[in-house]
Amino acid sequence: MSLKEKIEINRLPKHVAIIMDGNGRWAKAQGKDRSFGHQEGVVSVRKVVEAATSLGLEYLTLYTFSTENWRRPESEIQALMGLLVKAIYQETPDLMKNNVRLMAIGDLSRLPEDAYTSLMDCIAQTSVNTGTTVVLALSYSSRWEITDAVRTIAKRVMDDDLKISEITEGVVSEYLTTKGIPDPDLLIRTGGEQRISNFLLWQLSYAELYFTDKYWPEFREEELYSAILDYQMRERRFGKTSEQL
Numbered sequence: 001m002s003l004k005e006k007i008e009i010n011r012l013p014k015h016v017a018i019i020m021d022g023n024g025r026w027a028k029a030q031g032k033d034r035s036f037g038h039q040e041g042v043v044s045v046r047k048v049v050e051a052a053t054s055l056g057l058e059y060l061t062l063y064t065f066s067t068e069n070w071r072r073p074e075s076e077i078q079a080l081m082g083l084l085v086k087a088i089y090q091e092t093p094d095l096m097k098n099n100v101r102l103m104a105i106g107d108l109s110r111l112p113e114d115a116y117t118s119l120m121d122c123i124a125q126t127s128v129n130t131g132t133t134v135v136l137a138l139s140y141s142s143r144w145e146i147t148d149a150v151r152t153i154a155k156r157v158m159d160d161d162l163k164i165s166e167i168t169e170g171v172v173s174e175y176l177t178t179k180g181i182p183d184p185d186l187l188i189r190t191g192g193e194q195r196i197s198n199f200l201l202w203q204l205s206y207a208e209l210y211f212t213d214k215y216w217p218e219f220r221e222e223e224l225y226s227a228i229l230d231y232q233m234r235e236r237r238f239g240k241t242s243e244q245l
């Protein structure tokens with residue numbers, strides 16, 4: 001029985017989020033430039049998106065570039081943005097064919113113009129699709145997002161548009177960039193580090209965490225299936241006792 005066949009399709013996580021880490025170390029380990037790791041990382045993105053659609057996952061969020069990643073050397077940022085534009089142009093036909101809807105979260109105003117334009121074109125074109133939703137987190141950080149939400153909520157209170165007593169968890173969620181997207185059930189981080197790196201801090205409250213030493217360029221279909229099988233062995237109690245479930 002293959003790994004894929006072992007997955008219980010009626011108990012899939014609705015939303016899988018991935019911190020795609022380890023491109024640079026993977027390349028360096030074989031004496032190559034970090035950008036080679038990013039190129040191979042794009043191949044992993046394609047394979048994992050295909051695996052997600054073949055399983056019928058509803059949401060897949062990929063941490064592609066963090067707010068903190070703007071601190072990297074200019075040449076690496078340019079290489080990453082170039083790859084993003086190229087990948088979007090290359091992959092859009094397959095996204096259409098596979099009924100994938102693309103979305104993006106993050107401070108997109110900071111993206112270079114060509115990256116922003118190609119991203120928006122792909123989002124518009126795929127918006128009619130009804131299969132898996134792939135969310136790219138780009139120039140994203142959770143603290144940026146929460147700070148922005150607090151500002152907007154405070155403004156509405158000052159404008160007498162919202163009462164303090166009306167600010168519920170649901171209202172806070174509505175002001176995050178992930179509005180309308182269910183919280184991730186499973187968070188995967190590749191590359192061996194066990195940290196969250198400013199990713200979806202609010203939304204991950206009850207996610208199951210899965211860490212693997214595999215570098216992102218090595219993470220392909222089978223690794224996604226393994227992570228989902230691991231998830232399916234866990235008991236999610238949400239504060240209750242086992243007996244209550």
Ligand code: IPE
Nearest residue numbers: 020021022023024025026064
């Ligand atoms: C992840 O790989 C890709 C991005 C953060 C853009 P890294 O570039 O962080 O690779 P390592 O962690 O240095 O190996």
Ligand code: IPE
Nearest residue numbers: 019020021063064065066197
């Ligand atoms: C996290 O990876 C961000 C992305 C995968 C886009 P980093 O490589 O930037 O994380 P840290 O800084 O090592 O925690």
Ligand code: MG
Nearest residue numbers: 021022023191
């Ligand atoms: Mg890294």
